Amino acid sequence: MEEPQDNANQINIELSEEMAEGIYSNLAMIAHSHSEFVVDFIRLMPGVPKAKVKARIVLTPEHAKRLLMALSDNILKFEETFGMIKQIEDAPKFPLHFGGKMGEA
Numbered sequence: 001m002e003e004p005q006d007n008a009n010q011i012n013i014e015l016s017e018e019m020a021e022g023i024y025s026n027l028a029m030i031a032h033s034h035s036e037f038v039v040d041f042i043r044l045m046p047g048v049p050k051a052k053v054k055a056r057i058v059l060t061p062e063h064a065k066r067l068l069m070a071l072s073d074n075i076l077k078f079e080e081t082f083g084m085i086k087q088i089e090d091a092p093k094f095p096l097h098f099g100g101k102m103g104e105a
Contacts, residue, residue, distance in 0.1 A: 023054045037064040 025041035032038065037059045044051040059067065079085060 025054055027051065032061075032064075036060060 023041065023043075025043055027042040027044045029040045029042060030037060031040075039057045039059065040053045041055040041057070042051050043054050075085065
């Protein structure tokens with residue numbers, strides 16, 4: 001016998017056509033304060049000295065940690081299926097500081 005599903009714990013998530021197309025980003029800059037993390041997704045094109053922030057996501061510290069765990073889990077699953085993701089050792093360093101500590105991905 002099938003158990004009834006509890007609809008009270010379900011969230012209906014809407015994804016517009018435009019949003020479903022996604023935005024390409026090949027650089028992420030991360031800054032934080034005591035109350036939030038700001039992740040800027042940037043498109044950096046070869047030979048072009050100017051890069052544009054394509055999306056900015058602001059997260060609470062709790063949600064930033066949940067995102068970290070979800071990304072880690074998904075990367076492990078990806079690498080189990082497709083092999084290790086190669087990293088470029090001499091990735092460029094960007095001296096951009098927006099206040100607070102800075103990271104990049």
